[in-house]
Amino acid sequence: MGKEKKAKRHQSLAQQILDGDAPRQAQRTKVKHEKSREESEYVEGALSHKILEQARAQQEELEELYSYGAAAAKKRTSAGATRTPKLTISSKVKMINSDDEDSENDEQEFAETEELDFSPVVREEDERAMALFMNPDPAPRRTLADMIWEKVKDKETEIATQVSDAQSLSASMDPKVVEVFRGVGVILSKYRSGKLPTAFKVIPSLSNWEEVLYLTCPDTWTAAAMFQATRIFASNLNAKKAQRFFNLVLLPRIRDDISEYKRLNFHLYMSLKKSLYKPAAFFKGILLPLCESGTCTLREALIISSVMARISVPMLHSSAALLKMAEMDYTGANSIFIRTLLDKKYALPYRVIDAIVFHFVRFTSDPRDLPVLWHQCLLTFVQRYKEDMSVEQKEALVELIRHKTHHGITSEVRREIVNSKCRDLGQTFVSRTLVSEMCMHTD
Structure with a gap:
């Protein structure tokens, strides 16, 4: 051993470096493994008796x-x-086996998610404008x-x-x-x-x-109990029964909470989100009854529409809701809900587009001053679906904006209508009304 060390000491530096960097085979150490147990083992008689007793006790419980x-x-x-x-x-x-696991997941979601403080800024002018279009004799809530x-x-x-x-x-x-x-x-x-x-x-x-x-x-x-109840009923009831729960239990609680605190509790907000996963029940149990009541406030409409904007909704359900809201008597909340669904940019059927055009055109002879929400909703509609309207429909909208104007929005609506194609001609729309006005100015 001494001779080997001495010989290694007289090696050149380059050789020592090469020998040190060279890979060496690791020494193998033999480890004694325990014999693996057989996969099929038998349970002793006393132990099987105890297992049966525990199973019987759980069944009785x-x-x-x-x-x-x-x-x-x-x-x-x-x-x-x-x-x-x-x-x-x-x-x-x-037997609802997955409820406990879902409950733990929801609690973890609450812990990871910051509490929403959705309190929209509502001006008194907007509230007064909305009040003009509310139903003076609302039906009592059920x-x-x-x-x-x-x-x-x-x-x-x-x-x-x-x-x-x-x-x-x-x-x-x-x-x-x-x-x-x-x-x-x-x-x-x-x-x-x-x-x-x-x-x-x-x-x-x-x-x-x-x-x-x-x-x-x-x-x-409590609000937390309402969220858990909404989660259970939305998961285990069909659309018709869930609609009754949303309409008779969830909706009155949400409206009372907004009316009292001027904002919506976080758990109730999550209840609204959970109810939207049953879109048919949500629209029939919450949205449409709220619009038909004629008493939906601006704050309620903004909060509920924010939930609709965050959740993906199937196109057919949204089309049916738009068709129904377009045929209702107008309230300010209708404009908010229609605009929220239009912003989702669905490929709407022509029947729904025709109904929305008629919804706006019928205000041509309305003597009331329409709120800004109505003009914003009209602008959103022509921006999204300007090429899906016919020539007659665009002519009717041009005539509409001559009677119902807004200093900052009407010019944008006119520009979107004029600089777009029509679905029946496939070419740029030329308004006869605008042409006649230009001819009168030139003369």
Whole structure:
């Protein structure tokens, strides 16, 4: 060993560098691995007995939870009473396995997302202009409580006129069921975060879900509970039933919150976003009833339209909504909603474009001063769909802007109409009205 070191010491510097940079084979160390276990192992008898006992206990707990509810089960356990027969709430109950995972994902989304402070700046002048186009005699708003009360009255009338076994809401349900869901309502009135009661997740699968939901007192829910409820009902109800939930529960809560605080709570804002994933239910349950009421304020329209602008909506649903809003009596909120959908730049059918043109043209003989929102909506329409209009439609719009003018917008509308092609000619539009005006000026 000493001789080898001495020989290496007398090597040249270049040779030592080359020897040091040269790759060397690493020494292999033998590691004793444990013998791999066989894939198919048998469970001992005592252990399998314990597993079966745990599975039976979990099954009994699930049955107890779905039949009696959390409150009744807790009462039975504390009192040590014997097990009572299962309640027939519904023949089959859908197991919602992904609700807890979705809830955890939503909570993580809330933690990562900064809280929205959407409080639009609304000037008093704009509010006064909007008030001129509101319905002076609006119809009273319907809530879930009003609908349930009407059903109760109808059943009472049916009992009085015919011999029937139907009974009122309070008497038709088992007292234990009423107690369970009233307890769920108390929990939802204090809910902030975490998992919801399992009994609440069963409501969408019930045939009488509206009556059961009324027992939980939706008016007292917290904003966080409203978001979780919207998430559950939008996922587990069809479009028709979800529409009723949005119209009778979600919409009144949103309007009351905006009216009281002049802004919308973050959880309610997220509820609106979640409801838009059922576009048919959103338009029929929230947007169109809001426009038909004639009492939609400028602040409400701006907040709801901001949700629509952030979420992708299918073209057919938006086309149907545009067609319906174009045929309604005009309110300032209609211009905001129409403009928001037009800004999505859909390839709209000609029928929808014709309806929107007629929507604007009918204001030619309107003596009222139209708000700036109306002129902005008209400008957006001609910018997006100027080449999808016929010659007659453009002539009608040119005649319209002669009567309804705005010092900063009308010139842009005229420029967009004149410097564009027509869908029936395929060439640049030449207005007969503008030509006649130019001839009169030259003379």
